[in-house]
Every structure is written in structure tokens, then in C-alpha cells.
Amino acid sequence: MDLIDTFFNGRVLWDALPLLLMGLGTTLSLGILSIVLGLIGGLVLALLRLYGPPALSGLWVLYIDLFRAIPILVLLVIVYYALPFVGIRLSPFASATTALSLVSAAYSAEILRAGIQAIPRGQFEASHALGLSYWSMMGDIVLPQAVRIVIPPMTSNCINVMKDTALASVVAMPDLLKQATQAQALAANPTPLIGAAALYVLLLLPMVRAVGTLEKHFAKERR
Amino acid sequence: MQINDIQAGNMQAGEAGRAPSARPAARPIISIRDLRKMYGSFCALSGINLDVAEGEVVVLLGPSGSGKSTLIRCINLLETYDSGTVTVDDVAVRPGPNLAAVRSEVGMVFQSFNLFPHMTVLRNVALAPIRVRKLAPKAAEERAMELLTRVGIAEQAGKFPGQLSGGQQQRVAIARALAMEPKILLFDEPTSALDPEMVGEVLDVMQALARTGVTMVVVTHEMGFARRVADRVIFMERGQIVEEAKPEAFFSAPKEERARAFLQAVLNH
Numbered sequence: 001m002d003l004i005d006t007f008f009n010g011r012v013l014w015d016a017l018p019l020l021l022m023g024l025g026t027t028l029s030l031g032i033l034s035i036v037l038g039l040i041g042g043l044v045l046a047l048l049r050l051y052g053p054p055a056l057s058g059l060w061v062l063y064i065d066l067f068r069a070i071p072i073l074v075l076l077v078i079v080y081y082a083l084p085f086v087g088i089r090l091s092p093f094a095s096a097t098t099a100l101s102l103v104s105a106a107y108s109a110e111i112l113r114a115g116i117q118a119i120p121r122g123q124f125e126a127s128h129a130l131g132l133s134y135w136s137m138m139g140d141i142v143l144p145q146a147v148r149i150v151i152p153p154m155t156s157n158c159i160n161v162m163k164d165t166a167l168a169s170v171v172a173m174p175d176l177l178k179q180a181t182q183a184q185a186l187a188a189n190p191t192p193l194i195g196a197a198a199l200y201v202l203l204l205l206p207m208v209r210a211v212g213t214l215e216k217h218f219a220k221e222r223r
Numbered sequence: 224m225q226i227n228d229i230q231a232g233n234m235q236a237g238e239a240g241r242a243p244s245a246r247p248a249a250r251p252i253i254s255i256r257d258l259r260k261m262y263g264s265f266c267a268l269s270g271i272n273l274d275v276a277e278g279e280v281v282v283l284l285g286p287s288g289s290g291k292s293t294l295i296r297c298i299n300l301l302e303t304y305d306s307g308t309v310t311v312d313d314v315a316v317r318p319g320p321n322l323a324a325v326r327s328e329v330g331m332v333f334q335s336f337n338l339f340p341h342m343t344v345l346r347n348v349a350l351a352p353i354r355v356r357k358l359a360p361k362a363a364e365e366r367a368m369e370l371l372t373r374v375g376i377a378e379q380a381g382k383f384p385g386q387l388s389g390g391q392q393q394r395v396a397i398a399r400a401l402a403m404e405p406k407i408l409l410f411d412e413p414t415s416a417l418d419p420e421m422v423g424e425v426l427d428v429m430q431a432l433a434r435t436g437v438t439m440v441v442v443t444h445e446m447g448f449a450r451r452v453a454d455r456v457i458f459m460e461r462g463q464i465v466e467e468a469k470p471e472a473f474f475s476a477p478k479e480e481r482a483r484a485f486l487q488a489v490l491n492h
Binding site for chain 2: 128
């Protein structure tokens, strides 16, 4: 048995490549869509939690805690296999997007809240004293500074979302991992799996590297 | 009418709270009535009454913890209070949709500058006129440059606040407040966070401002400034106004024993 032929079979990889690239496309669109929706949801949740009606703040805390506690795979299975019983039938792509963004929103909300709370009170007071509207205070003064603070943890969160897209193969979504397992079955050779792993690493390694670089950059900027 | 509204806890939207009455000659532009505030069991303000006339420069003096900063911060509602009223230019200052408009007429300079660190000096000064007064960005920046020239730091316009000295930052903060063309300027210990050699440049700007006729309320420990620039000195202790006088009278012969003791302490160190 030849190790190279088994795991790094050039012909098998070449044949599987179109499938793998299609899978990569699906993974990318699922990941990016979930990241964007998660960021929007997280921003709304963070603002509601900090500045919304106090009577409802328990609700947002409950959401944030609940969706950080539930395993994404469990949530995904519930969305895909359980919701049809109440008449909500989502495609694999929609199910995966829903599960991933619900969870990502909860994490993003916590990260953003920490960032907003790190802004000194004087910044809010100066904004108030100038007569800036709430939206101008948040948009011009608070969030630009908060975002700078939270870019490293936020990037980490985005990496996690991108990685968790692989869970979608469980609900038969033709993402990178699913395509790779299919190609592996077809060729009776695990090389496509190695190819998929290589693509994941190629995709995520620069993002992982970027977190470290950004952290150093912002540490320097703050002196 | 405003007094009744506040006492009833009325914070309804849409009421301007503007009194229709005719304006007397030396009308007060700030009017504070029976202002009270507790921090737990500590009485920060116990029934303050104060009128400030248009164009007047009032300096608040007193030991730390006497309520000066709390009082000045109540004027634009950065600090909430338990009871009483604050009226600025005949408009009640209270929570609600009109608050931002009232605040935009009251400039404030803080002890710790509170400049926006992620914006250039020019942007710091131009932002509020663009957002609140809806000035065109170009016009706002031209005005900002004029103001920066006036406070003597036009050449720093492109820098970020963190690159400036404390005295320069505080002058930017004054320009930022002036950019809104406020009717009133509040100064909350503007030189207390500065290195001694930078106090003078900020006080000079403030003194020049006072001569332009803008209404100023200043909390400071700079006795020389109070003596030179104030129209009226107010001495506070334990949340109360203990003595009010012209600066000449106050500094040469304070009437109250507590004011005498305070002056003795600050002038003979």
C-alpha cells in the first residue's frame, strides 16, 4: 500500500477538484452571509441590551446566553429536522444560515457590548454636551472607537463561523466537506478529504494570522 | 409653568416649554431654582437658587466636594437631580426630545478635554455643526479653521488629539464648544488636568472669550483668573451657595467665615 497514492493521489484530486471548488463556493457564501447577518444581529442586540427599554433587557440577555450555550450542531439539527413539524421547512442552506447567524449574533453582541462599554464616559458626555443625536453619537463617536477595540475578538468570531459551516454537511448541504466526502466515496480514495482540509486551511490561515497582526497593531496604537 | 411640569414628573414629548412672556432688560439666561441632589445619603446640592445674566461671567469657587461641578453639570443635564428646575434661555432643561437642542446652545469644556481621539483636530471642531446645525462640511471646516486660528492652534488642524499637549487639547476643546455658537459656555475645571506651564495658555483663551460678551460659568481653582475675569464670584460649600460677591469684594473682604477660611487656605500655600 502506497501512502502517497492513498492520501495524495494526484489524479483523484484532479477529478474531485471541480466538486471541491463548488463546495468551497457554497462554504464561502454560507460563511460570509452568516457572518454579515450575525454582525447586524449582534449590533442590534448589543444596542438593545445597553440602551433598550430596561424592562426588556432580560430578554436580550437570555437570548445571548442561550445561543452561546447551545451547541451549533444541535441547533442546526433542530432547525432542519424539528421545525418542519410546525410547518417551517427550510432548505439546507437556509437552515445552516439561520443556525450560524443566530449563534454568531449572540457572540457578536457580547463582543460589541464589551467594546462599547470600554469607551470612556467622557466621550458620551462630550457628545451630549454638543447636542449630537443618539444616532450621531453612536455612529460618529462611540461605534468607530468600539469597533477598533473589538476587531481582534470579532475576527476570531468570524473565523469560528467560517469553520462551523462544515457542520452544514450534516443536513446534506453541498458544502466543501460534503462534496469532499462524496468525492471520496466515488473514488474510493480519501485524497479529496485531504484536498478539502487543505482548502479550509488556505482559506482560514490568513484570517488567523490577521488576528495576531491586528492585535499587535492596536496595542501599539494605544501606546 | 416649567416648574409645575417638572414637579409633576412630566416629560411629555413635543412641549417646548418656552415661556411666551416678554423679556426683561437684564434677563437671566440661566435660571436655577431650588435644585436638590443626593448621592445616597450625601447631599450634593441642597436647594440652589442662581440666576446668570446674559453676558455675565460667573466663577464658582469652593473646596472639592462642595457641589460646584455637580451644579454646572446640572445646567446641561449631564447630571440628573432630584428636584428643582433649570431653565436656559427660557427653555426648561429636562429629559425629552428637546434636550439635544437645548444642549446645543450650551457649550461645555471638561477637565479631561474629552476630545474625540479617532478624529483629526479639524474634524473634532467641525463635526457637531455638520451634524446638529446641518452646515455643509466645507463651510463647517472653514469655520473650524477660523476658530482654531482664534485659539492659536491652526497649524495642528490635521493632527489627532493624542499628538497634542494638554494645553493644546484643551484649546481644541474650547474651539469645539465655540463651533456650535453657544449662548452659554460652561467650564468644568478646565485647567485642573494640565501641567502648570500650560495653564496660562488656556486661561488666556478663556479671558479673551470673556471679553467677547459670551455668558460663561466657570468652575476653577485659579484664583487669579476669578479675580481678573469674573463679574461675580460664587462660593459654595456642602452643596450650598455660601457667598456671592463681586470679585474685588470677595477676595479683599469675604463676608462669610467659611469663605475666609477657604481663601486663607488656597492663597497662602
